[in-house]
Amino acid sequence: MSLLRVHDLTVAYPAGTAMIRAVDGVDLDVNPGEVVGLAGESGCGKSTLALAIARLLPRGAVVSADEMSLGGTDLRTVADDELRSLRWSRLSLVFQGAMSGFNPVMRVGDQIAEAIRTHEPDAGRREVADRVAELLSQVGIAPARSEDFPHQMSGGMKQRAMIAMALACRPELVIADEPTTALDVMTQAQILDLIRRLADELGLAMLIISHDLTVLAELCDRVAVMYAGRIVERGEADEIFGAAGPAHPYTRRLLDCYPRLEGGQGSISGIPGSPPDLANPPSGCRFHDRCDKAVPRCTTDDPALQMVGSSAGHLAACHLLAIAEAVSP
Amino acid sequence: MTGPMMNPSLDAAPATGHVAGGWRGVLRQLVADRMGRIGLLMVVAVVLVAVAGPLLAPYDRTAVAASRTGILQSPSAAHWLGTDELGRDILRQVLAGTSVSLEIGLIATLITVLIGTAVGVLAGWFTGFVDAVLMRITDFFLVLPSLPLMIALGAIIGQSLTMIVFVIALTSWPSTARIVRSQALAVREREVVARARTVGLSSAGILWRLILPGVLALVIANAVLVIAGSILAEATLSFLGLGDPTRTSWGQILHNAFVTGAVGNGYWWYFLPPGIGIVIVVLAFSLVGQSLERILDPRLAAAA
Amino acid sequence: MAQYIGRKLGYLVLTLAAVLATNFTLFHLMPGDPVTHIARGQHLDAEAVARLRSFYGLDMPLPSQFITYVAHLFRGDFGWSYTYQTSVGPIVAKALGNTLILVTISTLLVIVLGVLIGVFAASRRGTRTDGGLVIGSLVFWSLPTFWVGMLLIFVFAVSLGWLPIAGMFTADAVYPTVFTKIADLARHLILPTVAMVLVDIAQFVLISRSSLLAVLSEDYMTTARAKGLSPRRVLWRHGVRNALLPVVTATSLYASATVGGTIQVETVFSWPGMGQLIYLSVVRRDYPVMEACFLVFAIVVVLANFASDVLYRLLDPRVRLT
Numbered sequence: 010m011s012l013l014r015v016h017d018l019t020v021a022y023p024a025g026t027a028m029i030r031a032v033d034g035v036d037l038d039v040n041p042g043e044v045v046g047l048a049g050e051s052g053c054g055k056s057t058l059a060l061a062i063a064r065l066l067p068r069g070a071v072v073s074a075d076e077m078s079l080g081g082t083d084l085r086t087v088a089d090d091e092l093r094s095l096r097w098s099r100l101s102l103v104f105q106g107a108m109s110g111f112n113p114v115m116r117v118g119d120q121i122a123e124a125i126r127t128h129e130p131d132a133g134r135r136e137v138a139d140r141v142a143e144l145l146s147q148v149g150i151a152p153a154r155s156e157d158f159p160h161q162m163s164g165g166m167k168q169r170a171m172i173a174m175a176l177a178c179r180p181e182l183v184i185a186d187e188p189t190t191a192l193d194v195m196t197q198a199q200i201l202d203l204i205r206r207l208a209d210e211l212g213l214a215m216l217i218i219s220h221d222l223t224v225l226a227e228l229c230d231r232v233a234v235m236y237a238g239r240i241v242e243r244g245e246a247d248e249i250f251g252a253a254g255p256a257h258p259y260t261r262r263l264l265d266c267y268p269r270l271e272g273g274q275g276s277i278s279g280i281p282g283s284p285p286d287l288a289n290p291p292s293g294c295r296f297h298d299r300c301d302k303a304v305p306r307c308t309t310d311d312p313a314l315q316m317v318g319s320s321a322g323h324l325a326a327c328h329l330l331a332i333a334e335a336v337s338p
Numbered sequence: 339m340t341g342p343m344m345n346p347s348l349d350a351a352p353a354t355g356h357v358a359g360g361w362r363g364v365l366r367q368l369v370a371d372r373m374g375r376i377g378l379l380m381v382v383a384v385v386l387v388a389v390a391g392p393l394l395a396p397y398d399r400t401a402v403a404a405s406r407t408g409i410l411q412s413p414s415a416a417h418w419l420g421t422d423e424l425g426r427d428i429l430r431q432v433l434a435g436t437s438v439s440l441e442i443g444l445i446a447t448l449i450t451v452l453i454g455t456a457v458g459v460l461a462g463w464f465t466g467f468v469d470a471v472l473m474r475i476t477d478f479f480l481v482l483p484s485l486p487l488m489i490a491l492g493a494i495i496g497q498s499l500t501m502i503v504f505v506i507a508l509t510s511w512p513s514t515a516r517i518v519r520s521q522a523l524a525v526r527e528r529e530v531v532a533r534a535r536t537v538g539l540s541s542a543g544i545l546w547r548l549i550l551p552g553v554l555a556l557v558i559a560n561a562v563l564v565i566a567g568s569i570l571a572e573a574t575l576s577f578l579g580l581g582d583p584t585r586t587s588w589g590q591i592l593h594n595a596f597v598t599g600a601v602g603n604g605y606w607w608y609f610l611p612p613g614i615g616i617v618i619v620v621l622a623f624s625l626v627g628q629s630l631e632r633i634l635d636p637r638l639a640a641a642a
Numbered sequence: 643m644a645q646y647i648g649r650k651l652g653y654l655v656l657t658l659a660a661v662l663a664t665n666f667t668l669f670h671l672m673p674g675d676p677v678t679h680i681a682r683g684q685h686l687d688a689e690a691v692a693r694l695r696s697f698y699g700l701d702m703p704l705p706s707q708f709i710t711y712v713a714h715l716f717r718g719d720f721g722w723s724y725t726y727q728t729s730v731g732p733i734v735a736k737a738l739g740n741t742l743i744l745v746t747i748s749t750l751l752v753i754v755l756g757v758l759i760g761v762f763a764a765s766r767r768g769t770r771t772d773g774g775l776v777i778g779s780l781v782f783w784s785l786p787t788f789w790v791g792m793l794l795i796f797v798f799a800v801s802l803g804w805l806p807i808a809g810m811f812t813a814d815a816v817y818p819t820v821f822t823k824i825a826d827l828a829r830h831l832i833l834p835t836v837a838m839v840l841v842d843i844a845q846f847v848l849i850s851r852s853s854l855l856a857v858l859s860e861d862y863m864t865t866a867r868a869k870g871l872s873p874r875r876v877l878w879r880h881g882v883r884n885a886l887l888p889v890v891t892a893t894s895l896y897a898s899a900t901v902g903g904t905i906q907v908e909t910v911f912s913w914p915g916m917g918q919l920i921y922l923s924v925v926r927r928d929y930p931v932m933e934a935c936f937l938v939f940a941i942v943v944v945l946a947n948f949a950s951d952v953l954y955r956l957l958d959p960r961v962r963l964t
Contacts, residue, residue, distance in 0.1 A: 065868055096870030104861050104868075112862040112880050114959055124869045158959040174869075373777075478660055481947055485902035486920060486939040490668055490932060493924045566784070573786050574906060578921055592789065596910070601792045602807055604800050613789035620784035628780065 012214050013039040013062070013182055016076035020054070020061045022069065027288045031057040033238035037216075039182060044208050044215045046225030046246070048263065049235035052284055055218045058235070059184045063102060064092060079182065098128045101175040103185040110171055111159035117167075118145075118155025121174045128178050144173040148203060165196035169203060176207070184216045189224055201227055222260075223267045226250045231322075234260045237285050237295040240314065244323030256317040256325035258300045294328070302329060364555075367633045368626070374633075377625025384619050388440050391433035410598075413607050420607040423598045428591075432611045435588040439619060442503055442587065443569035449507035450514055450568070451561045457511065458518025459549055462526060463541070473519070476512045484509035485574065492580035499582045506571045510564055517560050518553050525552035555634040562627035566620045573616050588612040646955060654948045661940045662715070666708050669933040693722060715937075721930030725922070730934045734919065738938060740810060741915030745904055747831065748838040752896075755839070756846025757889060761882055763847065764854035776851070779844035787903045791837040791910035798833060806830050808912040834911045838903050842896065849892045854885040890954045897946035901939050 020032040031054045039045045049055050060066045062077065064084060077084045079100055087095070104110040112120060121141045125132060132140075142152035148169040159167060168188065175183050188204065189197040205228055208215055219225055225232050226246060233243040234257065242249065242257040255261050262280045282299040285291050291298060297307040306328050314324040315331070368374040411421045419429040461472040488505040495501045525531065526549065534544050575581060576589025583590065595601070595609040702710065714720070720730035763775040799807040806812065810830050817823040857863065858881060866880040867873075908917030920935035922928075955961055 060864075063868060065864055093870040093872065096868060098870070102865075102868045104865055109861045110865050112866070112884065114883055114957070115880075123871070127870055160960045478657065481657060481898070481940075481944055482661070482664070483898045483901040483939050483943045485905050486936045489905070489920060489924055490936050493927065493929075493932060494668065570784075570786055574788065574902070577786070577788050578905070578909065579925060592792075596792070601795050601910075602800060604796065606796060609789070609792050609796075613786065613792070616786055616789065617781070617784050621781060624780055624784055 010040075011038045012041045012043075012080060013037070013216070014076055014078050015062065016074060018058065018061060018072070018074040018077060020057050020066065021071045021073075023071070024288060028071070029287045030238050030290075031287060032061060033287075033290075035235070035238075035240050037233060037240070039214050039216055041181070041214050042212045043231065044213075044217060044229045046229035046232040047216060047218045047235060048220065048222050048225055048232060048260075050220055050263075050280075050284060053235045054238040055235050056186055059102070059186050059216070059218055063096070063100060063184065065102075094128065097124050097175075097180065098178040099181045101178065101180040101183050103171050103175045103183060103188055105168070105171075105187055105191055108191060111167060113159055115158075116155065117157050117159060117162065117170050121145075121155070121170070121177050124174060124177045140177070144177055145170070147176070147207070148173045149199075164192055165199060168192060168196075168200055172200075172203065172207070176211070176213075180213075182214045182216065184218070186218045187220070188217065189219070189221070197224070204228060221267065222250075222264050234263065237290060238287060239295065239326070241296065241327070242325040243314070244317070244320070244325075248317075248320060248323045256323065256330060257327050258302050258329070259296050260325075294326075304328065304332070364630070364633055368629055371629045371633070373625050374629030377622050377627075377629060380618060380622030381626060384436060384440065384622055387433060388437035391436055410605055410608075412605070419611055420605070422591075422594060422608060428608060428611065431586050431591055432588070432615055434586045435591060435612060435615060436619075438585055438587040439569050439572065439589075439616070442499060442506075442572045443565045443619075443623075446503045446506040446510070446568040446572070447561055447564045449503065450510040450564050451557060453507065453511040454514025455518050455550075455553065455557055457515040459522050459545065459553060461515070462519040462522025463545055463549055465523075469519075472515075476515050479509070479512040480516075482509075484571075488571070488575055489578065489580065492575060497580055497582055499585055499587075502572055502575050502581060505575070506568050510567065510571075514557070514560055514564060518557060521553045521556045522549055525549050528552075559627060559630035559634045562623055562630055566623035566627060569616065569623070570620050588615050647952060650948060650951060654944065657944050658941065661937070661944060662712060663708070665933060665937050665940070666711055668936070669929060670707060670711065690722075690724070720934040723928055723931045725926045725928045725931070730930050733931065734916070734934045734938060737914060737916045737919045740913065741904060741908070741917060743827075744831065744834055744838070744908070744913060744915060745900060748835045748842075749896075749900065751835065751839050752842045752846060753889075753893070756843045757850045757882075757886070759843070760847045760850030761854055761877075761885075763851045764858065764885075765877070767855060767858075772851075775847065779847045782840055782844040785841055786906075787837060787841045788906035788910050790840055791834070791907050794833045794837055795910070805833055810914055830913075834907050834913055837907045837910070838900075842899060842903060845892065845896065845899070846889065850885060850889050853888040854881060857881050857885045860884075887954065887958055890950060890957060894947045894950040897943045897950070901943060 015035065015037040018032055018035045018037070019030060021028040021030045023029075033054075035054075035058060037045075037047070037058070047055050047058065057066070057070075061070070061072050062084065064072075066072065072085075074085060079095070082091075082095060082099075084092075111117060115123075118138075118141050121144060122137050125137050125140055141155050145152050145155055150166060150169055150173065154162070154166070162170065172185075172188070175185075185204070189200050192200065201224060204215070204217075207213065208228070215228075217225060217228055229246045231244065232246050232249050233240050234255075235241070236259050242255060242260045249255050249260065250264075255264060259280075266279060280299055285295055285298070291308075293306075293308040293310055294300070294303070294312050297303045300307065310328065312326045312328050314326045317323040317325050317330060368378060409421060409423055409425045411417060411425075413420045417427050417429065419427070419432065422428055422431070457472055457476065461469040461476075487509055491505045491508070492501055495504075528548075531544060531548055534548060539547075572581070572587060573589035573592070576587050577593045577596065579593055581587060581590045581593065589612075591612040592609055595605070595612075598605075598608070600606075600608040718731050720734060722728075723730050723733060726733055759775065763772045766772045795807055798805045806829060811823075811826055812830075815826060817826065863876065863880060866876045871879075904915065905917035905920060907913065908915045909921040912918060916935055916938060920932060920939075923931040923935060
């Protein structure tokens with residue numbers, strides 16, 4: 010029984026007379042205790058997806074879905090006060106703390122305490138302070154630092170404090186948007202270790218969003234890849250990052266962007282071209298103009314997600330799969 | 339290395355900075371912006387009135403009434419805006435005031451901009467001790483409240499439009515200097531300047547060919563706003579009795595109206611039109627200035 | 643922090659000294675000695691001239707003149723006014739009190755209303771209300787303060803007769819109780835306050851609006867909403883609290899502008915404060931009064947700047963703790 014169920018989610022922005030679909034018919038599931046990754050280039054709609062689920066998009070965004078529920082609650086229709094009460098206590102987010110995720114004029118400890126007090130108004134001062142101290146030490150920050158203002162902390166420390174804050178109300182699901190971006194490689198490794206440890210210890214369900222596939226490879230049980238507002242591949246992390254490699258050409262190219270220690274990779278390459286204009290998406294497969302394996306059918310028919318080989322959990326939206334199927338014995 | 343370097347990369351940086359198409363591009367963007375468009379139209383209208391206005395009203399500016407019945411008349415067919423306490427036609431005075439107010443505003447702005455730019459560029463270029471000294475002086479002038487200073491100087495120096503222009507410039511140059519200085523500092527950091535130095539261009543050369551053009555755009559946007567402020571300042575000083583009684587500026591007309599008790603007696607035709615004139619002119623330049631600032635200030639443009 | 647205040651205090655003292663020096667230069671060193679200036683406008687007997695000369699110390703070398711001048715000031719001796727036939731100090735003190743009544747109320751209104759309207763405009767960004775408020779602010783900024791005063795008097799006092807035309811109290815009024823006196827004062831305060839507020843408020847509306855708009859797009863605003871905080875708390879505790887910082891900086895500019903506004907409004911409404919005093923001193927060429935007024939205005943603005951600097955330091959932890 011999934012914790013988070015999203016079915017056919019679309020997020021559109023009006024721009025003049027056209028509607029830009031930042032997210033176009035996306036399905037996403039997260040089971041309790043599971044870590045799911047969402048990958049893609051900047052601008053593919055992954056952050057929009059996260060904000061849409063949490064109902065944090067600015068006015069003017071048109072959100073529609075066949076289903077969007079957290080546990081038993083329908084996120085599409087939930088009333089404002091119930092939404093506010095489930096925020097953070099059942100669903101919390103981790104933003105890029107290293108940037109301006111924290112209010113610069115408020116002490117870090119106070120901002121964490123604020124979250125606790127909003128959802129547990131009866132909690133005493135002592136109790137809240139103890140919880141804050143405990144949360145900070147859980148992420149490896151000395152409790153005395155709760156008196157600090159954000160500018161007094163390093164980037165890595167701020168990111169860890171953001172994570173501590175996200176766990177303050179013991180949520181069921183944590184969505185982390187680019188948790189390691191803007192950090193140096195050493196700090197990135199520390200944060201990744203921390204997230205993995207917490208997810209294991211606390212049995213958290215997490216949705217981790219990143220453009221860096223190597224981050225997702227380390228943390229996630231399942232991964233979904235987004236391109237131009239659509240999911241183009243999803244499956245178990247072991248399968249996608251395993252020996253056979255990804256099924257979708259885009260995922261392959263994405264993976265090739267990052268160096269690997271094993272696998273005899275020749276060179277790191279970027280992906281030529283740029284993501285399509287979402288106001289006027291190209292016909293057929295949205296990736297066809299940047300794909301080096303495109304066949305004529307790719308320009309006319311938009312491929313649907315289909316099974317890769319025989320594993321039911323691994324899906325990719327690519328015509329080549331059908332061709333491979335036809336060819337293989 | 340001898341002789342002037344004809345390195346094309348050292349050509350004066352485009353004064354309009356990042357705006358495409360140079361000054362014509364700026365004008366185009368100005369017209370495209372609603373605020374700028376309206377302001378520009380208003381400015382043009384005001385200039386037209388300043389130039390051609392006096393021709394519209396047939397009365398000689400100084401013609402006074404023949405008898406008591408001619409004074410303080412409310413508007414009529416003969417005098418569209420009535421007459422003042424000496425029987426002079428008010429419409430004629432208001433129209434004449436357009437050019438006087440504009441003239442003073444422009445001259446005061448010119449001096450303000452010259453001083454402010456010079457100080458700002460020198461402070462931003464030399465930095466260090468020169469900058470510290472210049473900025474202390476600038477800050478001091480900024481802290482002195484402008485109207486009392488202008489009043490004191492006016493009373494001491496004596497009433498004349500020259501005094502007003504001088505006094506307005508004296509209190510306005512500091513804010514221009516601050517703006518120019520921060521822009522000059524930014525330009526100084528640009529690669530082009532470093533290259534110019536290595537190539538051997540003299541300080542004066544760099545100042546003239548790179549720094550000045552680099553701040554020019556911002557100076558012009560600021561200047562337009564200074565025009566608005568100067569016209570307001572002149573009106574205020576003349577109203578307070580420090581203007582030249584023989585020159586008809588709008589502030590001077592309002593001064594006459596006030597001391598004649600036009601407000602208490604309800605002679606609205608006397609004090610309403612000059613005030614409206616001031617508002618229109620100041621608003622016109624403010625609109626254009628704000629719009630230009632948005633277009634030309636690289637920091638604001640980057641944020642847009 | 644203490645170090646910072648110490649440094650700023652030192653700078654303040656230096657600035658005040660410079661103000662004194664400027665005042666001295668203006669009024670004592672200008673072409674023709676001050677006695678000539680004054681004598682030009684007034685009819686003075688020998689005793690008056692002697693008193694003037696001693697106040698100005700004109701027969702002494704310049705540095706001594708300056709010291710004499712400063713010594714006089716510290717003793718509270720601001721000179722002798724020929725139009726009021728009394729020493730300048732008490733005149734200025736009384737006028738200052740009257741001005742403070744007007745300025746305190748209008749400043750409070752300008753800041754509070756200005757910020758509220760600016761916040762309102764920012765929260766309605768992009769709508770016609772917001773656009774209208776911005777244009778309205780620009781229009782109001784273009785209005786000469788003294789002219790606004792004249793219009794207000796004409797409409798509300800002369801034509802409609804609802805409020806008094808001028809002054810601080812009704813002439814020759816007898817007040818049975820303190821309350822009737824305060825009520826009369828309040829009636830006289832309304833129009834001058836409106837005049838002062840109308841022009842200056844535009845500045846605060848524009849600054850708080852643009853400041854809040856910049857803050858609204860910051861990540862920590864989304865974090866605050868995501869935490870489930872009430873919209874009110876998100877807007878005020880996280881949004882406005884950060885947006886206020888540039889507004890505090892703006893108050894130092896405002897101090898200088900208020901002085902200009904005060905002079906104009908008091909002149910038009912015959913409000914017996916510092917503004918009217920300096921205006922009348924120009925009309926009557928009463929230089930000692932003019933000098934004292936200028937000094938008081940300058941000192942007040944310098945102090946206001948200092949206070950605003952310190953306040954900013956207190957409010958912004960990023961600056962406070964470095």
